[in-house]
Amino acid sequence: MTHWLILPVILPAILAPFIVLAARYHIGIQRVLSVAGVIALIAITAGLAWQASDGTVMLYQLGDWAAPFGIVVVGDRLSTMMVLLTSVLALFVLLYAIGSGWDERGRHFHALFQFQLMGILGAFLTGDLFNLFVFFEVLLIASYGLMIHSGGNERLRAGVQYVLFNLLGSTLFLFALGAIYAEAGTLNMADLAQRVQLIGPEATVGIRIASVLLLLVFAIKAALVPLHFWLPSSYAEAPAPVAALFAIMTKVGAYAIIRVYTMIFSPELEATAGLHGWWLLPAALVSLAIGMVGVLAAKKLDRLVAFSVIGSMGMVMVAISMFTEVSIAAALYYIIHSTLAAAALFLITDLVRACRMNLNLTPMAPVAGAALTAGLFFMAAIAMAGLPPLSGFVGKLLILQAAFTDEMAVWVWATVLISSLISVVGFARAGSVVFWKAQSVTQEETAEVAPQPSALSYVAVGSLLGLLVLYTVFAGRAHAYMTEMSAQLFAPDRYISTVLETPGKLSETVGEKKEGDN
Amino acid sequence: MELLVSSAIGILTAAGLYLVMRLRSFPVILGISLLTYAVNVFLFASGRLTTGSPPILRYGVETYADPLPQALVLTAIVISFGMTAVVVMLALGAYLGSDDDHVDDPVPSEDEEAQS
Numbered sequence: 001m002t003h004w005l006i007l008p009v010i011l012p013a014i015l016a017p018f019i020v021l022a023a024r025y026h027i028g029i030q031r032v033l034s035v036a037g038v039i040a041l042i043a044i045t046a047g048l049a050w051q052a053s054d055g056t057v058m059l060y061q062l063g064d065w066a067a068p069f070g071i072v073v074v075g076d077r078l079s080t081m082m083v084l085l086t087s088v089l090a091l092f093v094l095l096y097a098i099g100s101g102w103d104e105r106g107r108h109f110h111a112l113f114q115f116q117l118m119g120i121l122g123a124f125l126t127g128d129l130f131n132l133f134v135f136f137e138v139l140l141i142a143s144y145g146l147m148i149h150s151g152g153n154e155r156l157r158a159g160v161q162y163v164l165f166n167l168l169g170s171t172l173f174l175f176a177l178g179a180i181y182a183e184a185g186t187l188n189m190a191d192l193a194q195r196v197q198l199i200g201p202e203a204t205v206g207i208r209i210a211s212v213l214l215l216l217v218f219a220i221k222a223a224l225v226p227l228h229f230w231l232p233s234s235y236a237e238a239p240a241p242v243a244a245l246f247a248i249m250t251k252v253g254a255y256a257i258i259r260v261y262t263m264i265f266s267p268e269l270e271a272t273a274g275l276h277g278w279w280l281l282p283a284a285l286v287s288l289a290i291g292m293v294g295v296l297a298a299k300k301l302d303r304l305v306a307f308s309v310i311g312s313m314g315m316v317m318v319a320i321s322m323f324t325e326v327s328i329a330a331a332l333y334y335i336i337h338s339t340l341a342a343a344a345l346f347l348i349t350d351l352v353r354a355c356r357m358n359l360n361l362t363p364m365a366p367v368a369g370a371a372l373t374a375g376l377f378f379m380a381a382i383a384m385a386g387l388p389p390l391s392g393f394v395g396k397l398l399i400l401q402a403a404f405t406d407e408m409a410v411w412v413w414a415t416v417l418i419s420s421l422i423s424v425v426g427f428a429r430a431g432s433v434v435f436w437k438a439q440s441v442t443q444e445e446t447a448e449v450a451p452q453p454s455a456l457s458y459v460a461v462g463s464l465l466g467l468l469v470l471y472t473v474f475a476g477r478a479h480a481y482m483t484e485m486s487a488q489l490f491a492p493d494r495y496i497s498t499v500l501e502t503p504g505k506l507s508e509t510v511g512e513k514k515e516g517d518n
Numbered sequence: 519m520e521l522l523v524s525s526a527i528g529i530l531t532a533a534g535l536y537l538v539m540r541l542r543s544f545p546v547i548l549g550i551s552l553l554t555y556a557v558n559v560f561l562f563a564s565g566r567l568t569t570g571s572p573p574i575l576r577y578g579v580e581t582y583a584d585p586l587p588q589a590l591v592l593t594a595i596v597i598s599f600g601m602t603a604v605v606v607m608l609a610l611g612a613y614l615g616s617d618d619d620h621v622d623d624p625v626p627s628e629d630e631e632a633q634s
Contacts, residue, residue: 182564
């Protein structure tokens with residue numbers, strides 16, 4: 001049992017109240033604490049990822065109570081990679097928030113940021129469905145605060161929608177959990193995985209309803225069509241660094257789907273057969289199409305980026321819903337790429353706002369810093385649209401390759417390729433209107449000149465794009481690791497045995513109790 | 519009892535969904551509260567329905583209620599209360615700010631669009 005595993009949850013949980021209580025009036029101290037905390041998180045999560053890279057499944061039992069009665073935190077290849085991704089993303093988002101002064105435009109930015117990290121990291125690490133719900137709520141309640149950070153009517157309005165939609169999602173999640181508990185009598189994922197296997201083909205109705213409800217919940221988080229309505233407004237109205245951090249939140253939904261539907265309701269399971277092929281894949285294809293059409297149709301740059309997030313989630317879900325080892329590996333590769341690319345795009349949108357005061361896709365006179373911003377946008381748009389040479393292209397190739405063996409291959413190929421073309425057109429139109437056509441508009445004498453964004457903002461965005469480039473250069477090695485990860489996901493025996501067979505308090509009575517239950 | 523509990527859950531859910539679909543902030547918040555009540559009762563029912571049986575092991579007691587759903591419900595109640603408070607404050611802020619209690623996006627008219 002490694003105690004390091006709980007630290008990504010504990011550290012922000014301690015740091016956030018400390019920031020609120022001790023450093024409320026000192027933005028400088030808040031910044032130092034927050035950045036130091038995130039850097040420590042990166043160190044810890046990198047250590048965890050390194051430890052899990054040889055296939056070890058790490059386990060931490062809270063209060064030393066044995067699963068399935070105690071709460072467990074589990075780290076395998078997938079969850080440690082996701083926590084590492086989150087903390088790296090958090091560092092650059094935080095640097096941007098500091099560089100652009102977003103954290104001063106309202107109170108408690110840093111505390112909420114840390115709480116949000118706690119929720120996200122906890123959701124990736126937990127080994128229990130109810131705790132997944134609790135961590136979802138933690139990350140949501142922090143995100144409500146961040147979403148309306150620095151206020152304004154538009155933002156409050158979008159915030160109300162966002163909160164209401166997520167409340168409905170939470171209610172649905174509880175219904176799903178109740179249904180699962182009523183069917184299986186446990187909410188520990190490893191325990192569930194074993195018990196669901198025992199349910200015979202004659203008693204599939206309850207567990208099938210439960211699994212569909214759960215899929216709906218995760219689809220809401222992942223903004224899958226037709227449950228994507230909350231995303232465009234809330235992501236477009238949220239402060240840019242917050243929206244960039246939210247880029248990982250849709251991936252929490254994707255992560256949960258991968259985790260639950262490889263381990264508990266696996267494709268071989270008779271009770272839930274056909275869920276991916278018949279329901280998930282068409283929904284994913286439609287959201288890919290709608291997202292990319294939205295990119296073309298958007299009238300403002302922030303909406304455009306929000307729709308590209310829907311599209312990229314659609315791409316991830318297409319790969320996930322084919323549900324083979326190859327396709328899950330491709331999905332994992334694409335998840336990292338799209339998180340970094342979407343975050344970079346949101347931050348660049350904010351740079352554009354700083355340069356030209358608004359985000360309408362109309363030509364306006366160029367101002368200071370526009371050339372550099374245009375370059376960054378060009379690069380991020382290439383990554384997001386999946387043009388060579390950046391990692392979006394590699395990810396898309398992997399997904400297309402994974403689709404060869406699928407019976408829906410024609411549909412997948414057609415949707416992916418056509419929607420890519422549409423998104424290229426959409427991004428090209430936006431870029432040319434905002435940056436290129438601007439050259440032909442003359443500056444009005446009276447117009448107020450926007451201040452140049454600070455160097456730190458550019459460093460943050462540049463580093464995110466740098467990570468994307470690195471990710472492309474080391475694509476082979478990364479993909480090899482994703483393949484191992486996917487192999488581990490499809491052979492969950494080690495995960496299950498680690499969780500259930502590690503002794504803890506009550507360990508002698510676990511066996512008897514279980515026999516009594518069945 | 520099964521019929522009463524299940525119909526209570528059903529009616530609460532139906533009323534909650536109806537109110538949510540009104541798309542005005544006050545009915546929507548009421549609807550969300552009804553839905554959370556429904557889900558709390560549902561969670562109770564997920565541990566099988568019993569009356570008068572304690573959830574804690576004691577000598578001389580034969581039937582037990584499942585304690586886990588009660589723990590789940592407790593957590594769910596706390597969370598839903600907190601969330602409802604948040605959404606009330608947000609909705610109030612949005613209403614006072616824009617003199618409009620609709621929760622869906624307004625359809626912008628042509629000149630508004632030109633301004634923004």
